[in-house]
Amino acid sequence: MEHIRNLAHDQILLLGDSITQFAFSRENGFGSAIADHYQRKLDVICRGLSGYNTRWMKPLLPSILRTTLPPLARHRVITLFLGANDSTHPESPQHVPLREYVMNLHDMIATIRVCSPIAKVILISNPPINEPRFSRIWAERGCTKDRTFLNTLAYYRATRDQVGRPWEQRDPNVAFLDLYTALLGDANADRNLEGPALIAWAERVQRDILSVDVLPDGLHLGPAGNQRLGDALIKLIETKWGSEVGAEAVEPLINIPWSELEDPENSPP
Secondary structure: OOOOOOOOOOEEEEEEOHHHHOOOOOOOOHHHHHHHHOOOOOEEEEEEOOOOOHHHHHHHHHHHHHHOOOOOOOEEEEEEEOOOOOOOOOOOOOOOOHHHHHHHHHHHHHHHHHHOOOOEEEEEOOOOOOHHHHHHHHHHOOOOOOOOHHHHHHHHHHHHHHHHHHHHHHOOOEEEEOHHHHHHHHHHHHOOOOHHHHHHHHHHHHHHOOOOOOOOOOOOOOHHHHHHHHHHHHHHHHHHHHHHHOOOOOOOOOOOOHHHHHOHHHOOO
């Protein structure tokens, strides 16, 4: 092992709000799933900031990108997962108007592409909410209802159509992960309905699909929600960039079997 001098692992960096902050602390956390997938190969670093929106995260981004890496290490994958707080009601201090939200996402992706040019960037859409459950549980906590399913849906549509898909089309190192599809499955095929049909669809998915296992408090991911997101992230990386950053494509820095260390000539100095 004399030749192994640099043990700084390249990284997968998770950026976002409270859902990302909880990526390792909840059952089946999506951060834990990714870390398990890349054991001994890539370090998974979490920079989730509870309550933050794109307006507050954007000025921090250059510093985060600079300070998370040890010398000689690189960001290989970066996820950007915001919007749950931006999409609150206009009177909420967390609210960010839709147009500003879209521009903030564009600016943040551009910053990542400049500061971490080899990194694969995954923009994750904001998640749906279960509005009845959210309203009930947060009222019990003494909080004011500050978000609705339909307003959250509007931010999802903007993330998908105005940011995610355009970036995917022009930059092969950027991908969009549709969290509505990951959580709702085939039911998300009707997401572009309008008027009474949209209201009926929204009521159905909240009642029948966004269960307690998916969104326990109506907002944050539960065990099933985390597992679906983790599975979707791994599938996206392996499908789109498997030959570059798939688990089989990344070599561990220390790949000498432990059994060979019994030989004194191969023992660490």
